[in-house]
Amino acid sequence: MLKFRLAIRYIFTPNAGSFSSRASWLAIIGFSIGIASLLLTASVIKGFELTISNKLSIYDGSARVQHILNKPIPRNNSILDTLINTLEYGQKIKPFIRGLSMIRFGKSADGVLIDGLENLHEKLNVKWLGGFRQNNALNRGEIVLGKQLVDELDLEQGETVFLQELSMNSNLLIKPFKYVGVFHSGLSEYDKTLAYIQIKDAESIFSYDDDHVSGWIIYSDIYSQMNFPEISYPFFIETWKERHKLLFDWIKIQKWPAMITFGLIALIGLVNIVASLSMIIFEKKSQIGVLISQGLDNSSIQKIFIFQGGLIGFLGCCFGGLISIIIIFIQSKFQVFSIEEEIYFMDHIPIVFDINIFVFIIGFSFCLSMLASIWPTKKLLELEPSQALKY
Secondary structure (H helix, E strand, C coil): CHHHHHHHHHHHHCCCHHHHHHHHHHHHHHHHHHHHHHHHHHHHHHHHHHHHHHHHHHHHCCEHHHHHCCCCCCCCCCCHHHHHHHHCCCCEEEEEEEEEEEEEECCCCEEEEEECECCCCCCCCCEECCCCHHHHEEECCEEEEHHHHHHHCCCCCCEEHHHHHEECCCCCCEEEEEEEEEEEECHHHHCCCCEEHHHHHHHHHHCCCCCCEEEEEECCCCCCCCCCCCCCCEEEEEHHHHHCCHHHHHHHHHHHHHHHHHHHHHHHHHHHHHHHHHHHHHHHHHHHHHHHHCCCCHHHHHHHHHHHHHHHHHHHHHHHHHEEEHHHHHHHHHCCCCCCCHCCCCECCCCCHHHHHHHHHHHHHHHHHHHHHHHHHHHHHHCCCCHCCCC
């Protein structure tokens, strides 16, 4: 208890001119900046990965079951029945029809990827132009488009666009659709090229039989729930992570250089702790001599300064964690820091509070601060009272 009280006294000393107090607080500030930088970097990387993952799992589904040659699949078959029976809790399966089409409005025309669905995903952020739709229900003759495509075509609410299938065996069937909703994902791949219509309309445009579809979309309540049953040839299951493998490989590559770079700032904070403890020990040599002469052994003196280094590390971790939590809250609530949407797939810096990240970084950093405190205190074990009292 005495050792801990002395360690606290050397930091919170009432003497305004004390070098010990100033050096300790400078070490705390430096270490807290390093911890905050590391926590914020990890939180931004996690937020970016989570935001991208959530968006992709909504627009692509957690996985898609398709024919290996992209042929139509009968709705009723034994393979599908087996798949449905082996789905985990929280997983849903819905049919879809997908195909390429030409969309026309006035003098403008563009290629578009059509997804025919019974209902849009409940988490799909659609701005319905005619008011709220229960369960994101889509009626026949209606179309929902991405924001970039709407801007290019210069569409207004209720206007009619025309779809025509793009294929060698096209029967030149052209169908009108009423523009009723717009979605904004922040991903150009979807906002510029994807459109949703009712699955019955897709059957008509792409000449599908009533009992055939392009495949099935599997949705999971948890985006990371990626356990899917095996399926036999000629069908295959492709997850959104497999479909966008290059993107997630890029995220992994970027993660470690960023963590190492900002980890070096925390390392500088540790060096500051070592330097400040060394200078404090030098300043307090006369007091150390008095303590030794009063019967306190050298190992106990060493523990005082190890406690002080640990206290500096603890306060640095606490202040760094607090700074990070405040910035995370402000950014999550008010989205203060914006970024280029066309480059980063979102219009603001995503950041999330992950308790596991905080516990690991703060716990590991505190342990390092305790270990770093041992080195400058080693010489105290060899210090003689007469030598210390010279100062």
